[in-house]
Amino acid sequence: MASEKVEVVVVGGGQAGLAMSEHLSAKGVSHLVLERARIAERWRSGRWDSLVANGPAWHDRFPTMEFANAGPDDFVGKEQVADYFVDFAKQIHAPIRCGVEVTSVVRLQGKNAFQIDTTEGTIEATSVVAATGPFQKPVIPPVIPAEAPVQQIHSNEYRNPDQLAEGAVLVVGAGSSGVQIADELQQAGRKVYLSVGPHDRPPRSYRGRDFVWWLGVLGLWDLAAMEPGKEHVTIAVSGAEGGKTVDFRKLAHQGMTLVGMTAGYEEGVVTFADDLAINLKSGDENLQSIFDAADAYVERTGIDLPQEPEARMQTLDPACVTDPVRALDLAAAGITTILWATGYVQDYSWIKADVCDDKGKPKHQRGVSTEPGIYFLGLPWQSRRGSSFIWGVWHDAKYVADQIEIQRSYQQYPG
Template sequence: MTASAAEKTDTLVVGAGQAGIAMSEHLSKLGVPHLVLERNRIADCWRTRRWDSLVANGPAWHDRLPGLEFDDVEPDAFAPKERIADYFEDYAKKIDAPIRTGVEVKRVERNVGRPGFTIETSEGVIEASRVVAATGPFQHPVIPPIAPKHEKIAQIHSAEYRNPEQLPEGGVLVVGAGSSGVQIADELRRAGKKVYLSVGPHNRPPRAYRGRDFCWWLGVLGEWDAEAMKPGTEHVTIAVSGAHGGNTVDFRELAHRGITLVGMTKSFDADKVTFQPDLVDNLKYGDENYLSLLDAADNFIADNGLDLPEEPEARDILSDPACVTAPLSELDLAEAGVTSIIWATGFKVDYGWLRPENALDEMGRPKHHRGVSSAPGIYFLGLPWLSHRGSSFIWGVWHDAKYIADQIGKQRKYLAYHQAAQDRASDEPDSVYPASGIQEASNLGAN
């Protein structure tokens, strides 16, 4: 398709998950012509890249967009993943989002000598003045290079895990104890598997405290609005779960129920895996985070005179199980009967389709401020810490989308002024003053 025959729109949004849908809503409110492209189905990752039993990690009153409530999930309950995917499809219909599914964006390039971008897609060429990358952070699963290279052990990323029946007979090593790793390890233990859980530095907030969910506490305490991570916490995960009605993640409790806790996974040598001697320190770090939130909540209640029930038992810490008092430094996988490894080790972004200069750094990561790229006309949405701690959460991305839409609206007004000024200039005569008037003014100046 030639450039002259290309479809045109003002703003192209790439991705129709929570970020793309929120972006569409705000662009529509501002009257910005736009198009949303999704290579699969709306909110497809919720359906195809999550395990079968997953529920939202936040309650239904919190983990949603402002314009639509769940009509079949209690406010304090946790919506199943399929219901969340359906919710986003319902929301897209509600706002009449101009979404095209089954269309992959292959390349975005800045036009030369004229404004805007040319976008190559699986369905043809589109030209747009602006592009919003709303593909989110979960694009490519990351398995670290220490992973053993032999085929004796079945290895999958948590993005590929679906249920315990998927794994071969035998024990499992789960590497990574954030929300995904903890929930998968617990499910495997409940299914009768022998489970080893590799635990790194983590935050573990209470699921609820004194009658309020931790999402509420982070809100009233201003934690969701934090604009940057605290120094040294870049690799600290958060261990929280809505599974089984929602319970505080307690690693000691998991160990008392049969999971063997180990430190961070260090290396593999044939069938032997070595662990860092940091398990006790990592659990202590999580305990301190947990107790600090209880302290902050108690202070908030006292300062504001809230009538919420006391909960002294929340400060009880279970005794250390044997795997903590005498932690393993290494494990022979064959001798332990471990036949599978699940890598709950996160994801990396992939913007290989985005070619404009200055949009990405040398590592392929977005260069931006609050989602506004250093490359004019390019925007990013849905990333962790895009503008604040809540940026990658469903409700948080909605607020980030509003900010970006407002920036797009401002740019459109500036360009509209430029066009109007050009139109006015083209309608004016060649000279504002008659020739005699110019000569008279010149003579006056000479005097």
């Protein structure tokens, strides 16, 4: 028997859950936000020490609150980002309960409601919003056996170079996390090998504007779907050191060894695909396409932004690109750690309903589940390219709140 009733339960107290709470409160919808740890816990304990936001403070925020003690073009640190969400929760008077984990959601037989079982009791709600975000279960591909004589950790466990055993490091994955961690390790004096897969490589800035501005005015944040064939393409971008364009070749000239995608392992030897040059070329094409689109925008609109021809200059190929390493004996190379920056999968097993496909991905339309009364928020590409970003999830939350209100009005119709 449920001891408490509320219209909506929001599961997750990060950026998605708090955005949802703001919009539900604005509509007068009673709700609870349940967070199993602290507000924005992933920012505090699921990231490395030196992480900063990948976008400037003027852009990577909710529209209704600015960052305190940060300039508009600053890339704020992870703790400041977490503090921002704590302050936001206070600003909107979010009905949030921390330290409460949701263990299951089950539709009540014969009722337009769900039973939400938690570590603090049972709640009955008409609707449930799964706002647990995209970073739920770290993924380490089954390439190198766990018993191999080398430390293996996922990027969510990495904190700083001193945490790792002495020796060289193989970083697998060249998205934002992989390239930033590899760069940090190299600057700390480590020998680093970086396994580079398919990626997009936007400029940090161009003609005096950050790339988030360019994606905005060019309408690229609002793309409704990922380009076919790029489902597994990551974005190599960094806000570290005040923000800089990722240049894999430059990192290689500074001592890093680039290799292709990690393909196999046998008796202490890791093998790599022969795709390094192809992956770098694809990233270069993405970079140049943004330059081209930006230049065309300036010409079309007449906006006064200085030309930047040096931005198009490409660093010469280093030896590891012209003569790629296809196999690496870990012991001979002195590699003591393999760091997997290979992303996450989502886990909605706690929702006891047919809400996911056979790959575990939610079945939904802009966050509205195929199961009436269940909603999702914080998914990559939930409605657009910007959906998993701080500002993007805020707009998705508004849409989901609108849908909840629409269903609420139908249910309240007296007949």
